[in-house]
Amino acid sequence: MIEIIIILGVVGIIVGFYFWGVKGGEKMKAERTARLAKAENGTAKIVSSEPAGLSGTGQGGQYQAYEFTMEVSSPYKSSYTAKSIWEVYPMGAPKVQAGMEINVKIDAEDNDIIYPVADGVSFSWNGLMMIMAKKMQK
Numbered sequence: 001m002i003e004i005i006i007i008l009g010v011v012g013i014i015v016g017f018y019f020w021g022v023k024g025g026e027k028m029k030a031e032r033t034a035r036l037a038k039a040e041n042g043t044a045k046i047v048s049s050e051p052a053g054l055s056g057t058g059q060g061g062q063y064q065a066y067e068f069t070m071e072v073s074s075p076y077k078s079s080y081t082a083k084s085i086w087e088v089y090p091m092g093a094p095k096v097q098a099g100m101e102i103n104v105k106i107d108a109e110d111n112d113i114i115y116p117v118a119d120g121v122s123f124s125w126n127g128l129m130m131i132m133a134k135k136m137q138k
């Protein structure tokens with residue numbers, strides 16, 4: 001009898017953690033969507049890029065993350081230099097070469113967070129977490 005109670009308890013804990021994780025993920029996704037909705041339109045000229053040490057599989061297949069240095073401009077702000085980490089899928093690679101311009105969205109809360117607006121290229125939330133962790137260490 002005690003074994004059944006232990007098994008049910010373990011299963012209950014596992015199910016609880018699962019739903020807790022799903023709820024947290026939905027909240028994070030809603031926060032990111034809201035943040036992107038508030039971002040303003042702009043353009044970025046790619047100055048340079050280097051591998052960011054992240055790769056994986058996403059909605060567009062396999063990607064490699066790159067840290068881009070770019071000259072960002074918008075109708076509301078003067079041009080400035082920013083760095084951002086983006087996930088680049090094979091079909092997006094030709095769109096983000098040095099010297100090219102790409103449409104972007106500039107985060108309303110932090111103008112150093114630049115979201116690409118192009119098929120095959122997406123903002124790396126993992127890269128943002130990596131940058132924030134480095135800043136916390138300093």
